Amino acid sequence: MAKQAINNIKLGIFVLAGLVILIVTLYLIGRNQSLFGDDIHIRARFRNVGGLTKGNNVRFSGIQAGNVRSVALVNDTTIEVSMLVNRKFQPFIHKNAFVAIGNEGLMGNKVINISTNIIPAAAIEENDLLPTKTEAGTNEMLATLSTTNDNVAIISEDLKQTIKRLNNSAALWNLLNDTTISSNLRISLSNIRYAAVKVNEVASGLNTIVVDAHNGKGTVGSLLTDTVVASDLKKAVGHINQASADADILISRLDSLVQGIQNDVNTKGGTVNTVLKDTALANKLSNSLDNIEKGTAAFSEDMEALKHNFLTRGYFRKQEKAKRKANK
Amino acid sequence: MKGKELKSEAFLNETGAISRFTGWFFHEFLRPRFELREFLRQCFLVGYKSLPLIGLTGFIMGLVLTMQLRPTLVAYGVEARLPDMVSLSIIREIGPVITALIFAGKIGSSIGAELGSMRVTEQIDAMEVSGTNPYKYLVVTRVLATTLMLPILTILSDAIGLYGGFLGINIRGVMSLDLYINEVLNTVVFSDVVPATIKTFFFGFAVGIIGCYKGYNSKKGTEGVGRSANSAVVLSSLLIFIIDLVVVQITDLLGLN
Amino acid sequence: MTAVQDIINQPNETAVKNAVLEIKHLDKAFGGNVVLNDFNLVVNKDENVVVLGRSGSGKSVLIKCIIGLLKPDSGSISVLGEDVLAMGHDELDHIRMRIGFLFQSNALYDSMTVRENLEFPMRRHIKHMNAEEVNERVNEMLENVGLAHTIDMMPSELSGGMQKRIALARTLILKPEIILYDEPTSGLDPITGREISSLMVELQEKYHTSSIIISHDMNCVKAVADKVVALIDGKAYATGTYEELKRSTDERIKHFFE
Numbered sequence: 068m069a070k071q072a073i074n075n076i077k078l079g080i081f082v083l084a085g086l087v088i089l090i091v092t093l094y095l096i097g098r099n100q101s102l103f104g105d106d107i108h109i110r111a112r113f114r115n116v117g118g119l120t121k122g123n124n125v126r127f128s129g130i131q132a133g134n135v136r137s138v139a140l141v142n143d144t145t146i147e148v149s150m151l152v153n154r155k156f157q158p159f160i161h162k163n164a165f166v167a168i169g170n171e172g173l174m175g176n177k178v179i180n181i182s183t184n185i186i187p188a189a190a191i192e193e194n195d196l197l198p199t200k201t202e203a204g205t206n207e208m209l210a211t212l213s214t215t216n217d218n219v220a221i222i223s224e225d226l227k228q229t230i231k232r233l234n235n236s237a238a239l240w241n242l243l244n245d246t247t248i249s250s251n252l253r254i255s256l257s258n259i260r261y262a263a264v265k266v267n268e269v270a271s272g273l274n275t276i277v278v279d280a281h282n283g284k285g286t287v288g289s290l291l292t293d294t295v296v297a298s299d300l301k302k303a304v305g306h307i308n309q310a311s312a313d314a315d316i317l318i319s320r321l322d323s324l325v326q327g328i329q330n331d332v333n334t335k336g337g338t339v340n341t342v343l344k345d346t347a348l349a350n351k352l353s354n355s356l357d358n359i360e361k362g363t364a365a366f367s368e369d370m371e372a373l374k375h376n377f378l379t380r381g382y383f384r385k386q387e388k389a390k391r392k393a394n395k
Numbered sequence: 396m397k398g399k400e401l402k403s404e405a406f407l408n409e410t411g412a413i414s415r416f417t418g419w420f421f422h423e424f425l426r427p428r429f430e431l432r433e434f435l436r437q438c439f440l441v442g443y444k445s446l447p448l449i450g451l452t453g454f455i456m457g458l459v460l461t462m463q464l465r466p467t468l469v470a471y472g473v474e475a476r477l478p479d480m481v482s483l484s485i486i487r488e489i490g491p492v493i494t495a496l497i498f499a500g501k502i503g504s505s506i507g508a509e510l511g512s513m514r515v516t517e518q519i520d521a522m523e524v525s526g527t528n529p530y531k532y533l534v535v536t537r538v539l540a541t542t543l544m545l546p547i548l549t550i551l552s553d554a555i556g557l558y559g560g561f562l563g564i565n566i567r568g569v570m571s572l573d574l575y576i577n578e579v580l581n582t583v584v585f586s587d588v589v590p591a592t593i594k595t596f597f598f599g600f601a602v603g604i605i606g607c608y609k610g611y612n613s614k615k616g617t618e619g620v621g622r623s624a625n626s627a628v629v630l631s632s633l634l635i636f637i638i639d640l641v642v643v644q645i646t647d648l649l650g651l652n
Numbered sequence: 653m654t655a656v657q658d659i660i661n662q663p664n665e666t667a668v669k670n671a672v673l674e675i676k677h678l679d680k681a682f683g684g685n686v687v688l689n690d691f692n693l694v695v696n697k698d699e700n701v702v703v704l705g706r707s708g709s710g711k712s713v714l715i716k717c718i719i720g721l722l723k724p725d726s727g728s729i730s731v732l733g734e735d736v737l738a739m740g741h742d743e744l745d746h747i748r749m750r751i752g753f754l755f756q757s758n759a760l761y762d763s764m765t766v767r768e769n770l771e772f773p774m775r776r777h778i779k780h781m782n783a784e785e786v787n788e789r790v791n792e793m794l795e796n797v798g799l800a801h802t803i804d805m806m807p808s809e810l811s812g813g814m815q816k817r818i819a820l821a822r823t824l825i826l827k828p829e830i831i832l833y834d835e836p837t838s839g840l841d842p843i844t845g846r847e848i849s850s851l852m853v854e855l856q857e858k859y860h861t862s863s864i865i866i867s868h869d870m871n872c873v874k875a876v877a878d879k880v881v882a883l884i885d886g887k888a889y890a891t892g893t894y895e896e897l898k899r900s901t902d903e904r905i906k907h908f909f910e
Contacts, residue, residue, distance in 0.1 A: 515757075
């Protein structure tokens with residue numbers, strides 16, 4: 068009789084152990100499937116769910132948050148996925164959070180990924196419809212890859228154009244192609260600087276003449292009643308001033324360019340890299356070169372005009388003589 | 396030719412007899428009185444006493460399955476899927492079927508032999524004369540015990556098998572028990588556990604009813620008892636596979652796969 | 653020959669008022685094998701009737717029909733004034749309380765102790781009995797068969813003779829009015845057989861039972877029989893006392909005594 072009782076106790080423990088394991092397992096699975104507990108129900112619409120089915124996981128920023136409750140066709144191009152998300156995630160998921168379908172591993176199950184949007188919005192509520200975003204499924208990956216291919220094609224086309232343009236711009240090309248670029252550039256910079264100094268000199272010289280003339284001093288003073296000449300002269304002085312200012316800007320720009328190129332050459336990359344890296348710089352460079360061309364053209368025009376002006380002819384001649392003397 | 400006809404006739408005869416025997420079970424099962432004491436005794440013998448054997452086979456099953464699956468998965472670079480594969484295999488198929496087969500070998504034969512020898516030594520008649528419905532006392536209790544105990548044994552065997560799988564993973568690799576349990580619980584869903592558990596009731600019923608049928612209708616003599624025990628194991632093992640096939644078709648039709 | 657003829661086929665002559673068991677025109681066949689064919693038998697109170705027959709002559713079938721384990725094809729069986737064949741399950745259970753049955757192979761339950769074996773019919777038939785009464789009855793019966801010390805042993809630990817005694821004790825435990833013995837001495841050595849036979853007589857006198865004894869052991873028949881029926885060809889071929897049949901000149905009856 069006692070033996071029977073002991074056996075019954077053993078049997079009871081045995082049965083209970085089995086039932087407890089079963090119930091705990093079912094509970095844990097159910098919890099994973101969001102069958103119990105406090106859940107919030109949200110929806111999202113897709114054109115293609117890529118094999119997503121009921122029970123697939125829903126993750127919020129990569130954390131397991133719930134699972135897919137149903138996948139239903141709304142119309143021929145819209146599929147509504149409704150999912151249950153644990154209520155503790157509710158304050159963190161906002162109404163503008165993106166819902167996307169992704170993969171668990173390369174060959175794994177489909178999974179819903181909810182990602183946050185940086186733009187603030189209210190927290191989700193029951194039965195909210197969230198915006199969707201397509202994300203790397205294998206198909207999407209291929210699609211993206213093809214877009215990327217297109218993009219690469221466009222970029223390479225652009226690159227080709229840029230290079231062609233660079234090629235055509237002989238000055239830049241020389242500048243870039245030349246390995247002795249920095250020294251050359253420095254020479255040209257010093258030349259420009261020299262020119263600018265000269266321009267300044269000229270300008271100040273002219274200024275003195277003009278001031279003297281104003282005051283009625285010197286031989287030319289009396290002649291300055293000729294307003295045409297006066298305006299011409301003023302214009303010339305203005306041009307010269309402009310040119311010198313341009314030259315200053317140019318110098319500083321070129322300085323920074325040289326600095327940049329030097330840095331790049333020193334650190335790594337090479338010349339083309341520099342240009343590619345900074346298209347703005349290339350633009351600036353080409354602009355500067357244009358300006359230099361324009362500026363120097365205007366400058367030489369003005370100079371030419373001055374040379375032919377009878378007022379300053381003597382001055383220039385003297386200068387030439389001095390130069391010749393110096394050269395001798 | 397005639398022998399063949401006799402064989403098929405015997406087969407149909409046997410099938411009909413088993414069906415009637417089963418029908419008798421439900422007839423008797425639904426009517427009082429209930430032999431609770433004997434039922435509990437049988438549950439103890441059938442369930443508790445089988446646990447060491449079932450547990451050991453379950454453990455080895457999980458361990459070996461893991462070690463066998465591992466090289467294939469490594470070849471595909473999805474070693475991390477090992478817990479998923481092992482848990483699905485054990486819970487859905489191997490656990491219930493292996494447990495049921497071991498159970499048929501141990502319990503089916505013992506029921507067949509016990510009832511066979513009771514039949515041969517007139518104990519069944521003696522019960523009848525003693526105012527006890529021997530079908531109720533012997534068959535209903537045993538069939539109920541096998542039907543209810545096999546699912547519990549299967550659950551325990553699955554659990555032990557999964558633990559064996561965990562150890563199997565840790566023989567070659569490293570995985571924490573927490574991660575393993577998490578992986579398993581993330582892989583396994585209701586539609587894996589519920590049909591697998593439900594089918595074990597049928598397995599248990601098949602083992603019980605066939606064992607009882609063979610024993611209850613044992614032929615006279617010691618040889619008859621041996622044959623009862625033997626054919627109980629053979630037939631119930633076969634039935635386990637047939638039920639498994641049917642269940643897989645049904646779950647498939649219900650869309651639970 | 654006429655004397656024998658007188659003995660044969662005269663069941664109605666003995667159908668006196670206190671008959672406890674009456675079998676009339678009983679037929680039973682298994683497939684084409686006719687076992688009982690118009691069998692008639694009457695058992696009176698306090699009477700031990702031995703049914704003599706060869707192996708396979710249907711003796712066991714006869715008593716299994718009486719207790720309701722087998723259904724005869726036709727005929728009637730009346731036990732203690734009630735028709736066994738017309739009984740439902742519950743009534744059959746009720747009448748079985750009043751009939752003891754000693755099986756040829758003892759039919760002790762292997763999985764139970766001697767005590768549980770003896771308690772089994774009591775717990776089944778008499779639900780209102782309390783534990784003390786049950787214990788008392790078990791001890792009384794074990795003392796009757798002289799095996800009180802075996803109470804907590806398993807049947808497999810006992811010798812054949814002891815098993816038979818325990819089986820007898822279990823048969824008697826409900827104090828039945830009629831006891832059916834199926835070859836009580838078969839498989840036992842002659843000495844043990846004699847012990848069992850004398851025990852049967854002793855207990856029959858103690859509890860005033862009527863019995864049908866199936867046997868072909870003439871020592872046993874001699875010891876217990878008040879009346880002997882020779883079962884041949886499914887019929888009660890000859891009826892009489894042991895002495896009467898022994899004196900019979902019929903060849904087929906003489907066979908039993910050789």
